[in-house]
Amino acid sequence: MDQTPAILPELQNLRNSIDNIDAAIIHMLAERFRCTQRVGVLKAEHDLPPADPAREKRQVARLRELAASAQLDPDFAEKYLAFVVREVIRYHEATARELAEKTAG
Amino acid sequence: MDQTPAILPELQNLRNSIDNIDAAIIHMLAERFRCTQRVGVLKAEHDLPPADPAREKRQVARLRELAASAQLDPDFAEKYLAFVVREVIRYHEATARELAEKTAG
Numbered sequence: 069m070d071q072t073p074a075i076l077p078e079l080q081n082l083r084n085s086i087d088n089i090d091a092a093i094i095h096m097l098a099e100r101f102r103c104t105q106r107v108g109v110l111k112a113e114h115d116l117p118p119a120d121p122a123r124e125k126r127q128v129a130r131l132r133e134l135a136a137s138a139q140l141d142p143d144f145a146e147k148y149l150a151f152v153v154r155e156v157i158r159y160h161e162a163t164a165r166e167l168a169e170k171t172a173g
Numbered sequence: 174m175d176q177t178p179a180i181l182p183e184l185q186n187l188r189n190s191i192d193n194i195d196a197a198i199i200h201m202l203a204e205r206f207r208c209t210q211r212v213g214v215l216k217a218e219h220d221l222p223p224a225d226p227a228r229e230k231r232q233v234a235r236l237r238e239l240a241a242s243a244q245l246d247p248d249f250a251e252k253y254l255a256f257v258v259r260e261v262i263r264y265h266e267a268t269a270r271e272l273a274e275k276t277a278g
Contacts, residue, residue, distance in 0.1 A: 079215055082208045083228070090257075091239055094250050097235045097242035100194045103187045105224070110184055123188070127195070134196055138203035144260055145199050151256050152195075155249060172200055 100152070103161075108160040112167045118160035124153060185251075205257070211263040216271045223265035229258060 111118060128146050135145035216223060233251050238252035 076223075079212060082212050082215075084210050086205060086212075087232070087235070089201050089208070090236060090254070092247065093201050093205075094236055094239045094253070095243050096194050096198050096201070097249070097253060098240065098245035100191055100198075101245055101249070103190050103194070107184060109186050110187075111255070123261060127192070130192070130201055134199045135203065138200050140199065140206055144202070147256075147260065148199070149195070151252075153246060153250065160192035 091156075097128075104156045105159065108156075108163040109148075111160060112164040118157045118164065119153075124149075202257075206261075209261045210268075213268040215260075215267060217269040223262045223269065224258075228256070237252065 085117070108118070127149055131145040131149055132142035133141045202237070215221070232254055236254055237247035240247045242257040
């Protein structure tokens with residue numbers, strides 16, 4: 069028996085919520101990147117290393133705790149941070165290279 | 174010349190914003206997971222495949238457009254979705270396995 073039509077309205081409803089949440093997250097990520105771009109410029113200008121393991125350790129602990137209180141798997145929160153930090157470091161390294169090229173030019 | 178102390182207040186200020194944004198995103202992700210867990214149960218109960226390439230294609234196009242309008246690199250938005258979908262599919266597959274074990278037991 070194919071029950072697919074019966075679940076479609078609930079599935080569609082959930083997908084509408086997921087799409088709204090993704091839109092919100094994309095806008096939060098855009099704002100986060102505005103912050104980290106400025107951090108990247110500051111770090112490059114002042115010869116600070118792109119990565120900061122001590123801060124990242126504190127961030128991981130905090131986000132795991134927040135995730136647990138929101139009943140989200142803390143491992144997922146840690147993976148989220150690792151994903152974002154990895155992307156941000158890529159930008160920081162590119163910023164540092166661009167600045168070095170400008171200074172050398 | 175070490176200019177680090179002069180930039181510290183601005184760096185700290187940016188980091189406070191980043192921490193607030195991360196907390197908001199973790200809570201949005203928690204809510205997104207509540208939705209996809211229910212989607213996972215529906216899909217497992219009705220033998221629908223965990224992945225849905227047609228929907229994912231529409232999601233990618235939409236999030237890339239939203240990212241561009243928010244001046245976020247569209248590639249980053251696409252990577253975000255790939256990351257979240259990958260994690261969600263892991264949960265869906267686990268849900269399907271658990272249901273199969275229950276039904277078999």
